[in-house]
Amino acid sequence: xxxxxxPGPRKVSSANVTxxxxxxxxxxxxxxxxxxxxEPVAVVGxxxxxxxxxxxxxxxxxxxxxxxTALAFALPMLVIFTAFSWYxxxxxxxxxxxxxxxxxxxxxxxxxxxxxxxxxxxxATAVKNTAYFAGLALLFGYPIPxxxxxxxxxxxxxxxxxxxLAYLPVVIPPVVGVMLWKYVFYxxxxxxxxxxxxxxxxxxxxxWLQSPGTAMPALVVESTWANAGATVIIYLAALTAVDxxxxxxxxxxxxxxxxxxxxxxxxxxxxxxxxxxxxxxxGTAQVFLEPFLFTSGGPANATLTVLLLVYQYAFGNSIGxxxxxxxxxxxxxxxxxxxxxxxxxxxxxxxxxx
Amino acid sequence: MKxxxxxxxxxxxVASLLAVCAGSVSSAAAKSGSAGxxxxxxxxxxxxGSSDEAKKQFNDNVALFEKQHPNIxxxxxxxxxxxxxxAAQLAAGRLPTVFTVPFTDARTLGEHRQVAxxxxxxxxxxxxxxxxxTIIAEATTSKGRIIGVPYAAYAQALHYNRALFRQAxxxxxxxxxxxxxxxKYAKQISDRTGATGYAQxxxxxxxxxxxxxxxxxxxxxxxxxxxxxxxxxxxxxxxxVQALNLLRQMRWNDKSMGSxxxxxxxxxxxxxxAGKIGMFINGSDIYTFLVQAANLDPNIYAIAPLPLAKNKNxxxxxxxxxxxxxxxxxxxxxxAALKWIDFxxxxxxxxxxxxxxxxxxxxxxxQPVGVPAFPIFNKRQYDVANSWIKPYINVPINQMAPFLRGxxxxxxxxxxxxxxxxxxxxxxxxxxxxxxxxxxxxxxxxAQANDVAQKAIREGN
Numbered sequence: 001x002x003x004x005x006x007p008g009p010r011k012v013s014s015a016n017v018t019x020x021x022x023x024x025x026x027x028x029x030x031x032x033x034x035x036x037x038x039e040p041v042a043v044v045g046x047x048x049x050x051x052x053x054x055x056x057x058x059x060x061x062x063x064x065x066x067x068x069t070a071l072a073f074a075l076p077m078l079v080i081f082t083a084f085s086w087y088x089x090x091x092x093x094x095x096x097x098x099x100x101x102x103x104x105x106x107x108x109x110x111x112x113x114x115x116x117x118x119x120x121x122x123x124a125t126a127v128k129n130t131a132y133f134a135g136l137a138l139l140f141g142y143p144i145p146x147x148x149x150x151x152x153x154x155x156x157x158x159x160x161x162x163x164x165l166a167y168l169p170v171v172i173p174p175v176v177g178v179m180l181w182k183y184v185f186y187x188x189x190x191x192x193x194x195x196x197x198x199x200x201x202x203x204x205x206x207x208w209l210q211s212p213g214t215a216m217p218a219l220v221v222e223s224t225w226a227n228a229g230a231t232v233i234i235y236l237a238a239l240t241a242v243d244x245x246x247x248x249x250x251x252x253x254x255x256x257x258x259x260x261x262x263x264x265x266x267x268x269x270x271x272x273x274x275x276x277x278x279x280x281x282x283g284t285a286q287v288f289l290e291p292f293l294f295t296s297g298g299p300a301n302a303t304l305t306v307l308l309l310v311y312q313y314a315f316g317n318s319i320g321x322x323x324x325x326x327x328x329x330x331x332x333x334x335x336x337x338x339x340x341x342x343x344x345x346x347x348x349x350x351x352x353x354x
Numbered sequence: 355m356k357x358x359x360x361x362x363x364x365x366x367x368v369a370s371l372l373a374v375c376a377g378s379v380s381s382a383a384a385k386s387g388s389a390g391x392x393x394x395x396x397x398x399x400x401x402x403g404s405s406d407e408a409k410k411q412f413n414d415n416v417a418l419f420e421k422q423h424p425n426i427x428x429x430x431x432x433x434x435x436x437x438x439x440x441a442a443q444l445a446a447g448r449l450p451t452v453f454t455v456p457f458t459d460a461r462t463l464g465e466h467r468q469v470a471x472x473x474x475x476x477x478x479x480x481x482x483x484x485x486x487x488t489i490i491a492e493a494t495t496s497k498g499r500i501i502g503v504p505y506a507a508y509a510q511a512l513h514y515n516r517a518l519f520r521q522a523x524x525x526x527x528x529x530x531x532x533x534x535x536x537x538k539y540a541k542q543i544s545d546r547t548g549a550t551g552y553a554q555x556x557x558x559x560x561x562x563x564x565x566x567x568x569x570x571x572x573x574x575x576x577x578x579x580x581x582x583x584x585x586x587x588x589x590x591x592x593x594x595v596q597a598l599n600l601l602r603q604m605r606w607n608d609k610s611m612g613s614x615x616x617x618x619x620x621x622x623x624x625x626x627x628a629g630k631i632g633m634f635i636n637g638s639d640i641y642t643f644l645v646q647a648a649n650l651d652p653n654i655y656a657i658a659p660l661p662l663a664k665n666k667n668x669x670x671x672x673x674x675x676x677x678x679x680x681x682x683x684x685x686x687x688x689x690a691a692l693k694w695i696d697f698x699x700x701x702x703x704x705x706x707x708x709x710x711x712x713x714x715x716x717x718x719x720x721q722p723v724g725v726p727a728f729p730i731f732n733k734r735q736y737d738v739a740n741s742w743i744k745p746y747i748n749v750p751i752n753q754m755a756p757f758l759r760g761x762x763x764x765x766x767x768x769x770x771x772x773x774x775x776x777x778x779x780x781x782x783x784x785x786x787x788x789x790x791x792x793x794x795x796x797x798x799x800x801a802q803a804n805d806v807a808q809k810a811i812r813e814g815n
Contacts, residue, residue, distance in 0.1 A: 298558030
């Protein structure tokens with residue numbers, strides 16, 4: 001980030017270079033928390049890595065070195081992840097190459113499930129819709145928590161109340177939240193909350209969820225409302241780690257709020273911002289709850305997402321027989337997200353760590 | 355056809371798919387007990403949450419059956435049909451020995467061998483040959499195997515609100531008999547009362563396609579020809595176009611359909627019971643649901659046959675419930691399962707003492723007796739069975755008179771035989787497009803839907 005226009009911020013940016021970047025510490029914390037799946041891998045890796053290192057002696061030495069204790073500590077996680085995560089994932093991969101009716105032994109069908117999914121006209125629709133949801137969620141949902149967090153952190157007196165209010169929707173059970181929006185806010189008749197308000201201005205009533213044009217934005221608005229609070233809390237935590245000396249220095253140099261945000265807050269938060277960005281993209285690519293409960297994918301397939309299509313393959317019309325197709329589509333989504341995450345991390349690595 | 359299964363689970367997604375798969379495919383065949391040994395069967399009893407009296411009455415039935423068959427031990431299991439639950443129970447080998455499914459799903463389950471083939475057993479029954487042909491067809495696979503016992507049937511019907519009829523200046527004893535009349539009445543109700551004149555299910559959970567198919571049948575159209583995976587989809591026939599045009603006119607020209615276009619099975623029933631809807635289409639047996647689950651005021655209720663076009667193919671779509679046996683049941687256990695089906699589901703339709711017993715149980719539990727259904731066997735048998743229970747009838751039979759008079763003059767036709775749910779599902783987005791866009795290209799959308807349905811039929815989905 002080049003800052004040449006103002007004398008003040010230049011100083012700020014030099015301070016920025018020398019200051020130890022607290023945002024990075026936050027990044028590690030958040031990454032560690034969010035990616036719990038990778039944690040036990042690391043544990044296992046360190047527990048099993050020792051005996052493999054032949055240069056340093058026998059298994060006996062590994063035992064003497066506390067290897068058994070390490071293994072004992074890792075065991076509960078190992079068992080749980082094997083039973084509930086790795087084994088099902090393996091089964092999923094196997095199933096995506098099989099045809100089953102859940103009774104007879106499954107038959108191997110090669111790539112037929114993948115071909116069936118790709119040739120399904122709804123596949124392209126679902127991918128487009130999911131990308132649209134993710135795009136809209138990025139547009140609405142990404143900046144709002146950041147703005148909210150900056151504003152809340154500026155308010156000294158009511159900070160607690162504001163952050164509690166921002167977090168409130170997260171506390172409401174997701175299904176209840178959707179029902180609230182569906183039957184109170186988005187109610188299509190003139191008694192709906194939004195339609196009542198618009199009615200004062202002689203507008204509407206609108207069928208928010210019943211028109212293909214407005215259905216998806218309506219879902220994204222609810223989803224943003226429901227999820228923003230969690231991100232706000234992350235940003236608030238990250239903001240407390242920003243060295244206040246930087247702001248004081250900027251104030252001395254005559255920088256206003258906007259300049260402070262642009263030249264101090266954002267650069268300091270960039271590690272966290274990148275993590276929340278990738279987490280949001282992964283989350284929205286798997287959106288299921290909102291289309292499932294609001295619209296079942298309608299109207300006219302306008303909100304049919306990839307995961308909803310997976311669900312429909314598995315449980316929709318012929319029971320069990322579509323499990324192969326569902327597994328194939330799940331696998332494609334997982335593979336896409338894995339590749340996407342790796343590329344994202346590579347591309348942004350230099351930026352996030354400078 | 356019950357659609358509860360679409361709206362139950364919330365965050366199923368990949369996680370639950372994985373969990374289901376983790377349960378591994380079970381093929382453990384139940385070993386049949388030797389003669390004389392006690393056989394245990396688990397049977398579907400009542401929906402979870404049923405009243406204590408209902409449970410007691412069910413258990414009385416079980417006790418009576420066990421007395422008649424000392425070497426059969428019957429264990430009741432709470433049960434409600436739900437596709438996702440079924441898949442999990444099937445994969446884990448935890449299905450009850452005897453359970454029930456809607457007509458809509460039975461044949462697909464049969465084609466995939468997910469329920470037992472009971473052909474040999476049921477053909478020995480004295481009354482097997484008396485089944486209506488269209489009814490037993492619902493439990494017959496494309497290869498002619500019998501995979502279940504139909505025990506209850508309904509015809510699609512027009513339900514209407516007598517109070518709104520009166521308020522709109524219409525005679526509540528004279529329901530519409532043609533589609534043109536229905537359209538006119540809907541507009542009149544909408545204009546004069548402000549309520550929705552006519553509503554139609556429109557959710558993307560196969561209900562939209564189901565009712566669109568119903569209307570198409572009344573105009574003489576069909577959704578497919580042939581059986582099994584070689585059936586031909588005919589969704590884009592002129593009668594479907596006509597049915598959707600009718601919908602378009604009511605929605606956009608007459609504006610007689612209110613503002614809610616994503617009704618599904620329970621929600622449309624609830625809206626009707628709440629007095630918001632003048633007329634709508636659903637199965638003839640929904641009165642029970644309306645009273646028990648939607649708090650209907652019986653005084654506003656009336657039911658009529660659907661208007662049929664003057665066309666020799668025009669008819670009424672039927673539906674119902676089938677008792678099935680879990681796929682790995684064999685030998686003595688299978689015999690016991692069939693005996694239970696005969697005792698619990700069928701006897702009351704053909705034997706007076708059993709019919710009286712059943713009616714008494716229902717009345718004692720304040721359950722409706724005399725809800726309009728459709729004969730499983732011939733009409734005469736149905737009338738005789740109804741005459742037995744006449745003293746127990748507790749539904750407003752006079753308000754049901756238009757239906758009871760008219761329905762037996764109509765031809766009842768079964769649902770599309772191959773990939774039934776997939777055919778409905780292919781139609782869902784077309785119905786929704788008509789609701790959302792007054793200029794929707796109906797023939798074009800139907801052509802696309804036809805391709806989708808054809809693909810599902812070919813792949814056996």
